[in-house]
Amino acid sequence: MPFLRKLAFNLFTWSLVLLIAFPLFWMIVTSLKPQTELFRIPPTWLPETVTFEHYARLLFDTPFLLYFRNSVVLATTTTIFVVLLGTVGAYSLVRFKYRGRDTLAMLVLFTYLLPSVVLIIPLYLMMVELGLSNTLTSLVLAHTTFALPYALWLLRSFMEGVPEDLESAALVDGATRLGAFKDVILPQLLPGIISTALFTFILSWNEYLYALVLVNSDSARPLTTGVMTMLISAFNIEWSLLMAASVMMSLPLIIVFAFLQSYLTRGFGAGGVKG
Amino acid sequence: MSSTVIAAPLLERRYARLGALLIAPTIVVFSLVIVYPLLAAIYLSVFSIYTPTLEGEFVGIDNYIQLFTEPAFWQSLWTTLIWTVGTLSLQIVFGVGLALLLHQNLWFRSLARSLVLFPYFVSTVVAVLVWRWLFNDLYGAVNHGLMQLGITDMPVDWLGSMPNAMIGVILVGAWKYFPFVVIAVLARLQTIPDHLYEAAKIDGAGPISRFWDVTLPQLRSVLVVIILLRAIWDFKEFDLIFLLTGGGPVTSTQTLPLLVYQEAFALNNMGQAAAYSVGMMLVMLVFMLIYIRRTRRES
Amino acid sequence: MAEVELKDVRKEFGAFVALERLNISINAGEFVALLGPSGCGKSTTLRMLAGLEFPTSGEISIGGRVVNDVAPGKRDIAMVFQSYALYPHMTVGENIAYPLKKRGVPKADRAAAVAKAAALLQLDPLLDRKPKQLSGGQQQRVALGRALVREPKVFLLDEPLSNLDAKLRSYMRAELIELHRRIGKTMVYVTHDQLEAMTMADRIAVMHDGLLQQFDTPDAVYNRPANRFVAGFIGTPSMNQLEGEIAGDRFMIAGQSVPINRRLFKADMADGPVALGIRPEYITLSGGNVDASIRLIENTGHEQIVTLEIPGGHRLLARAPAGQPLSIGEALKIGFAPEAIHLFEIDGRGTRLNLDDPTPVVPLTPSKVAGDDH
Numbered sequence: 001m002p003f004l005r006k007l008a009f010n011l012f013t014w015s016l017v018l019l020i021a022f023p024l025f026w027m028i029v030t031s032l033k034p035q036t037e038l039f040r041i042p043p044t045w046l047p048e049t050v051t052f053e054h055y056a057r058l059l060f061d062t063p064f065l066l067y068f069r070n071s072v073v074l075a076t077t078t079t080i081f082v083v084l085l086g087t088v089g090a091y092s093l094v095r096f097k098y099r100g101r102d103t104l105a106m107l108v109l110f111t112y113l114l115p116s117v118v119l120i121i122p123l124y125l126m127m128v129e130l131g132l133s134n135t136l137t138s139l140v141l142a143h144t145t146f147a148l149p150y151a152l153w154l155l156r157s158f159m160e161g162v163p164e165d166l167e168s169a170a171l172v173d174g175a176t177r178l179g180a181f182k183d184v185i186l187p188q189l190l191p192g193i194i195s196t197a198l199f200t201f202i203l204s205w206n207e208y209l210y211a212l213v214l215v216n217s218d219s220a221r222p223l224t225t226g227v228m229t230m231l232i233s234a235f236n237i238e239w240s241l242l243m244a245a246s247v248m249m250s251l252p253l254i255i256v257f258a259f260l261q262s263y264l265t266r267g268f269g270a271g272g273v274k275g
Numbered sequence: 276m277s278s279t280v281i282a283a284p285l286l287e288r289r290y291a292r293l294g295a296l297l298i299a300p301t302i303v304v305f306s307l308v309i310v311y312p313l314l315a316a317i318y319l320s321v322f323s324i325y326t327p328t329l330e331g332e333f334v335g336i337d338n339y340i341q342l343f344t345e346p347a348f349w350q351s352l353w354t355t356l357i358w359t360v361g362t363l364s365l366q367i368v369f370g371v372g373l374a375l376l377l378h379q380n381l382w383f384r385s386l387a388r389s390l391v392l393f394p395y396f397v398s399t400v401v402a403v404l405v406w407r408w409l410f411n412d413l414y415g416a417v418n419h420g421l422m423q424l425g426i427t428d429m430p431v432d433w434l435g436s437m438p439n440a441m442i443g444v445i446l447v448g449a450w451k452y453f454p455f456v457v458i459a460v461l462a463r464l465q466t467i468p469d470h471l472y473e474a475a476k477i478d479g480a481g482p483i484s485r486f487w488d489v490t491l492p493q494l495r496s497v498l499v500v501i502i503l504l505r506a507i508w509d510f511k512e513f514d515l516i517f518l519l520t521g522g523g524p525v526t527s528t529q530t531l532p533l534l535v536y537q538e539a540f541a542l543n544n545m546g547q548a549a550a551y552s553v554g555m556m557l558v559m560l561v562f563m564l565i566y567i568r569r570t571r572r573e574s
Numbered sequence: 575m576a577e578v579e580l581k582d583v584r585k586e587f588g589a590f591v592a593l594e595r596l597n598i599s600i601n602a603g604e605f606v607a608l609l610g611p612s613g614c615g616k617s618t619t620l621r622m623l624a625g626l627e628f629p630t631s632g633e634i635s636i637g638g639r640v641v642n643d644v645a646p647g648k649r650d651i652a653m654v655f656q657s658y659a660l661y662p663h664m665t666v667g668e669n670i671a672y673p674l675k676k677r678g679v680p681k682a683d684r685a686a687a688v689a690k691a692a693a694l695l696q697l698d699p700l701l702d703r704k705p706k707q708l709s710g711g712q713q714q715r716v717a718l719g720r721a722l723v724r725e726p727k728v729f730l731l732d733e734p735l736s737n738l739d740a741k742l743r744s745y746m747r748a749e750l751i752e753l754h755r756r757i758g759k760t761m762v763y764v765t766h767d768q769l770e771a772m773t774m775a776d777r778i779a780v781m782h783d784g785l786l787q788q789f790d791t792p793d794a795v796y797n798r799p800a801n802r803f804v805a806g807f808i809g810t811p812s813m814n815q816l817e818g819e820i821a822g823d824r825f826m827i828a829g830q831s832v833p834i835n836r837r838l839f840k841a842d843m844a845d846g847p848v849a850l851g852i853r854p855e856y857i858t859l860s861g862g863n864v865d866a867s868i869r870l871i872e873n874t875g876h877e878q879i880v881t882l883e884i885p886g887g888h889r890l891l892a893r894a895p896a897g898q899p900l901s902i903g904e905a906l907k908i909g910f911a912p913e914a915i916h917l918f919e920i921d922g923r924g925t926r927l928n929l930d931d932p933t934p935v936v937p938l939t940p941s942k943v944a945g946d947d948h
Contacts, residue, residue, distance in 0.1 A: 013376045014387065020450065021390040024397070026416055027405045042419050089301040096294025104298065111309050115511035115559070117532040118552040121319060121539055122312035125329065145308050148301065165659035168626050173720070174647030174676035177293055183672075187663040206398035208514040213540070224400045228518065231404075239408055246401040253396050257389055285643040287628040 031243035038240055054244040063218050067226030074136050074222050075204040078143040083197050086151035094159040112149040119145055120213045127214055136220045142210040147200050158192025195263040198256055205252060223249050316549050324545035338550035348554060355530040359509045365449035366505055370456020378464045395454035403518040406447045410434055437527045440520050444528055448515055456501055463497040499570050531555045577602040577760045578728055583632030585618055592618045593784045605754050605761045607775035609768060614781040616764045620730050624653050637727050652721035653730040658713045660705040667701040670719045691719040711742050729761045768808050780804050802924030805851045814890045816850045817920055825850050828886030830864045835912050839927050851916035857892035862909020868902050
């Protein structure tokens with residue numbers, strides 16, 4: 001009897017999981033269907049013939065690779081910048097005492113909840129004035145508005161997870177505060193830093209609104225707005241191309257999921273929710 | 276009386292200075308890209324600015340009068356509330372439900388968890404593209420599936436008419452963001468000690484009452500935070516709705532963030548848009564305070 | 575010249591006063607225990623000695639030098655933490671070598687020093703392991719090794735044995751006593767376990783609510799407690815305390831009277847309310863004049879711990895030899911050995927009223943219990 005119940009439970013749960021994952025499955029399937037099969041009514045659930053022609057077209061006939069490069073540069077730069085500031089900032093907020101520290105921590109929390117829609121107008125004006133409009137630099141700066149508070153929140157959590165005694169022991173052993181940070185805290189913080197870096201990269205990689213408002217030319221355009229532009233400029237919507245583009249856009253995510261998933265869930269536990 | 280040191284020891288002050296130094300770069304960046312624009316938004320809201328030329332003039336509180344007297348803001352607010360409540364409810368219900376299922380001993384459990392997490396981390400652009408393809412009235416898999424199952428016999432126009440558009444948007448929002456709830460609840464479930472359930476079993480409680488009397492109270496504190504966070508994030512969501520429907524049909528799915536964008540970049544009224552954004556922030560603030568006070572009173 | 579000195583040290587955490595005004599002077603080579611219940615300020619004191627915490631006011635000196643402004647690494651101290659605080663990503667050998675590395679000691683000399691410490695603590699086979707592969711006792715020895723290798727003036731130990739099981743704890747206690755004897759350096763040892771303090775320390779600083787209650791040898795703290803707190807804290811089972819009245823040369827409680835020798839107490843001690851303290855081993859179970867009945871008998875194997883009740887509902891603990899026949903409900907006439915009676919003020923700090931007696935009180939052996947001699 002228990003085995004039947006177990007079976008029913010597993011079937012039920014897995015059906016739900018597959019239902020949730022279906023859109024992504026459909027995305028891959030559509031990208032592999034030849035154009036002729038695509039507009040069949042009723043549509044076929046699995047491709048009758050598998051083709052990579054859409055991927056070829058995407059990579060060689062469209063600015064896709066340019067957009068991809070822009071996204072890589074943008075997300076990497078943002079991540080490095082934010083993680084550097086965030087690590088040092090988290091150390092300060094958690095292990096030092098100075099006036100205004102707690103108000104600062106609260107303000108950080110508060111900015112985490114700000115709508116970017118409020119900031120885009122002044123940021124747009126600011127970038128125009130600084131002569132940075134239409135550059136990747138403007139996007140990096142814009143991305144810090146949401147990436148830095150998030151990274152600080154996550155890193156603060158991870159920092160609090162490093163026992164204070166370790167730093168105390170290092171101090172007694174003759175290390176300076178920064179020396180203790182480098183020798184003892186940083187190695188302990190490393191998994192947390194990797195988690196934060198992954199989260200930040202994905203957030204920056206997926207961002208749309210700032211790219212929409214601040215960048216207008218292909219040279220600085222990242223994947224998110226780039227792919228949508230390909231949608232608008234065409235006369236009819238090239239679904240097969242778009243699905244191939246969607247799969248390619250999700251590549252970094254798939255890699256992270258396949259090999260580094262534990263870092264993601266760890267980050268989720270630490271900074272996602274408290275209490 | 277022997278010697279006493281009144282001021283804080285030099286060492287203590289040195290440490291404090293180092294701490295302030297380490298947080299300084301963050302503060303500088305913060306002030307530049309968050310604090311300054313925030314104040315600038317409020318400043319801009321008392322001007323009328325024509326977006327393409329960026330020329331403007333001071334108009335005092337005219338933008339705010341327009342905000343109050345004309346229906347655009349209030350309609351958007353109402354739309355935002357429908358969207359938020361709709362998608363949040365689904366996120367919580369499905370999130371908690373799936374977390375409970377994934378907490379059990381499932382075959383290939385970690386694979387299942389990865390698959391469930393995917394929607395959250397995938398780009399909104401990708402999610403929207405996939406769902407627009409799925410919702411396509413002629414070729415979309417959703418319509419095909421519904422017809423195959425016999426639920427409908429005519430293809431449904433999902434994103435082009437109401438109330439379908441709002442339903443569609445709410446569904447996609449739920450699909451995209453419920454994994455956040457799953458992970459957070461799952462993490463909490465894993466910390467509930469087994470002996471609470473054992474004690475309940477000995478007292479004769481069945482599975483439903485065990486959920487109600489043991490699990491739910493333990494989840495309460497996490498759920499309070501999750502609901503607050505998701506409500507805020509859903510309320511300020513721009514990308515998803517903009518890309519799915521653009522606010523349409525007409526303005527029936529135009530939430531407040533979309534209103535601000537349209538006002539600034541389609542209607543070319545930057546000052547007015549700034550006023551709308553300030554209004555939106557105030558609304559959020561009010562809701563947050565009410566929520567926090569309500570939950571603090573209960574605990 | 576004192577090796578470690580705290581002068582008028584006060585510590586506030588916002589509105590909370592952790593330490594009122596601490597004055598302690600520790601001599602070179604002494605083993606001093608800071609003993610007290612949680613929250614009494616002993617850990618704070620130790621951390622201030624280490625430089626991990628800063629006094630609100632007052633002066634801290636180590637080796638004759640005022641160290642308020644000196645970084646922890648430069649105070650010539652070493653510390654063993656309750657959690658051991660071993661660096662998880664370094665091997666045992668690297669952990670022990672770390673302080674020397676910070677000091678700039680060349681590699682070869684470092685290796686030699688590590689080998690010496692490892693030999694002393696039997697850590698040789700473990701040098702290449704990581705801390706998480708070690709047992710609690712082994713981790714503790716690594717922490718000790720890391721402290722020893724610095725060859726400091728003062729060792730600070732923060733409840734190092736409290737994470738060990740009882741058997742290992744008594745073994746390590748003996749090891750630490752032996753270690754102190756061997757290296758002869760000053761040790762400041764924080765604990766809440768009065769047995770540890772009593773067996774290991776040269777002097778014990780009993781602390782409570784941020785105040786130093788008594789700073790004296792274990793013998794003095796046991797036999798001449800300075801106030802009611804110390805009296806009740808030291809000794810297991812703890813000293814019995816009864817609140818009653820002095821009338822002439824008798825102590826009255828619930829209609830019972832206990833004879834006392836006024837010459838043993840301060841001359842200005844007035845009649846009136848007072849607290850009487852008597853250790854269980856000094857209560858005689860017969861031949862006295864206080865009515866009591868037996869409420870509970872706990873047989874520990876080598877003795878019996880008897881809970882007695884006297885009129886008024888007051889309970890006392892007494893000791894009896896293992897073989898003595900006793901039964902619950904039995905009515906006895908108990909007595910208190912007069913030279914073992916302590917009197918304390920009933921209010922305030924409950925200060926001791928006995929005259930200081932330089933000769934240690936001779937404890938009654940169990941065989942002397944039946945049949946009094948005074």
